[in-house]
Amino acid sequence: MNAFLPADILIPKTDRMDKWAVIACDQFTSDKAYWERVRKNAEGAVSTINLILPEAELGTELEAAHTAAINATMAQYMKDDVFTTYKDSYVYVERTLENGSVRKGLVGMVDLDAYDYSTGATSAIRATERTVPERIPPRQRVRRDAPIELPHILMLCDDHKKVLIEPIAAKKDTLKKLYDFDLMEGGGHICGWLVDGADAEAFNNALTRYTATVGEKYEGLKGVPMVFAVGDGNHSLATAKSCYEELKKNNPGKDLSNHPARFALVELENIHDDAQVFEPIHRVIFKTDAKRLLRTLEETFCAPGGFPVKWFIGEESGTVYLDRAKSELAVGALQTFLDQYLKENAGEIDYIHDDDALINLAKQPEAIGFLLPAMEKSQLFRGVIADGILPRKTFSMGHSREKRYYLEGRKIRE
Numbered sequence: 001m002n003a004f005l006p007a008d009i010l011i012p013k014t015d016r017m018d019k020w021a022v023i024a025c026d027q028f029t030s031d032k033a034y035w036e037r038v039r040k041n042a043e044g045a046v047s048t049i050n051l052i053l054p055e056a057e058l059g060t061e062l063e064a065a066h067t068a069a070i071n072a073t074m075a076q077y078m079k080d081d082v083f084t085t086y087k088d089s090y091v092y093v094e095r096t097l098e099n100g101s102v103r104k105g106l107v108g109m110v111d112l113d114a115y116d117y118s119t120g121a122t123s124a125i126r127a128t129e130r131t132v133p134e135r136i137p138p139r140q141r142v143r144r145d146a147p148i149e150l151p152h153i154l155m156l157c158d159d160h161k162k163v164l165i166e167p168i169a170a171k172k173d174t175l176k177k178l179y180d181f182d183l184m185e186g187g188g189h190i191c192g193w194l195v196d197g198a199d200a201e202a203f204n205n206a207l208t209r210y211t212a213t214v215g216e217k218y219e220g221l222k223g224v225p226m227v228f229a230v231g232d233g234n235h236s237l238a239t240a241k242s243c244y245e246e247l248k249k250n251n252p253g254k255d256l257s258n259h260p261a262r263f264a265l266v267e268l269e270n271i272h273d274d275a276q277v278f279e280p281i282h283r284v285i286f287k288t289d290a291k292r293l294l295r296t297l298e299e300t301f302c303a304p305g306g307f308p309v310k311w312f313i314g315e316e317s318g319t320v321y322l323d324r325a326k327s328e329l330a331v332g333a334l335q336t337f338l339d340q341y342l343k344e345n346a347g348e349i350d351y352i353h354d355d356d357a358l359i360n361l362a363k364q365p366e367a368i369g370f371l372l373p374a375m376e377k378s379q380l381f382r383g384v385i386a387d388g389i390l391p392r393k394t395f396s397m398g399h400s401r402e403k404r405y406y407l408e409g410r411k412i413r414e
Helices: 032-042 062-079 133-143 164-172 199-216 234-250 291-300 328-346 355-361 379-387
Strands: 006-012 083-096 104-111 125-127 154-157 176-183 189-195 230-232 265-272 278-279 282-287 302-313 315-321 346-354 368-371 396-397
Touching: 006 104, 006 265, 032 164, 032 355, 062 133, 062 291, 083 164, 083 199, 104 164, 154 315, 164 199, 176 302, 189 199, 199 379, 230 234, 282 328, 282 355, 291 302, 291 315, 302 328, 315 328, 346 355, 355 368
Parallel strands: 125 230, 154 265
Antiparallel strands: 006 083, 083 104, 083 189, 104 265, 154 230, 176 189, 278 396, 282 346, 282 368, 302 315, 302 368
C-alpha cells in the first residue's frame, strides 16, 4: 500500500469560501490583532476559525473556552450538513502567491503507520526538523475527540522528474473545479480540482512506481531512503500520530487497520516545483567573544574544500569552509558546532532571515554573524536521510501569508 492515498474529502457548501478558509494556526503567534480580524471577518459564516485553535491563544484565557467550543462546532456543522463528501478522491490545488508564482499541490491522506517523527527514523515519511514534545498536548486536546480534521500540513516529495503532481496539472481543464477564490488577509488566490476515478488511479500507479525506485537517487548515501518529508505542520501531523497511537493502546487486540484515525489529511508538494522556494535562515551570536568563537570554529569544524560560509564581526568579514564530513548541509555543520560551543561558552543565538539585518546585527559589540547559503532543493532529502533530522531553523518555505490555509476536511471518527 502506498503511504499517500485518496480520501473521503469534505468541502463546505458555501458561497463564501473566502470566509471559510483561514491560515495555519501556528502563524502570527504574536499578532493577536490578526486573529481578531479573522474572527470578525468570518462572523456569522461557516468558517474554519471556529474549528481550530490559533497558537496565539495558547496560555490565554481563551484557550480552554475555544478548545471546548471547537468539537461542539464541528459536530454542529456535521449535523447541519455543511459538507459535500467526495469519496476516494484527491484535490489538485493551485495557490497563486503574492509574487504571482503558482504553487501546485495534491491533497490526500497519509498512512500514519508509515510516519515517524523521531530522530533517526527509517520510515517512508519523516520529519525534516526536530519535534518539540511540549507542543503536542494542546493539539491533542483539540483532536482527541474531534469528529473531523482540517490540515495545514505540507508534505514534500523529491520528484525531480516531475512524474507525480505535474501530469495532473497538465490535464486540470478536464477536471471538475471545486473552488476558486481569494484567500483572506492577503493570502493570495487558490483553486482546487477534483481528482477521482481513473485520474486518481493513474496517480496511484505513478506513486507505486515512484516509491519502488525512490532509493536509486540516494545510492551511496548513508541512511535509509525515504519517500516523503514533512515540510510544514510537523507538530500537527505528530499530534495525529500520537492520537492514533493512544487509540491503539486503549484498544488492545482490536483491528484498527481501517480506522479513520490511522490516516491524516495533508497537501503533497514537489520540492522541484518552480514556485517552491527555500529561503536560508542565518545565525547571529550575541554576548560572546566573537574572535574566540571564530577561531574555535576554524580549528575544529573547517576543512579544505568545505562549505563556504561568510562571517561578519563589526566591520570585518571573511569566509570559513565548513567540513563536509560533519554534515550534508552547511547549516548542519554550523549548528552542530554552535550547539556544542554555547554549552561551554558565553553567547546567545538568534535566527535571522534577512541578509542586511544579519550584517547590521553583527556590528553590535560582542557579536558575530554567519550568512548561510540557500539550501539546494536536492539537499533536503539527502540531509534528512544522512543526518537523521535537519537542524532547527534550517530553511523557510515562503513567508507567513504563503503558508497553507485550512480548507479541505476529513472525518476521523467512526
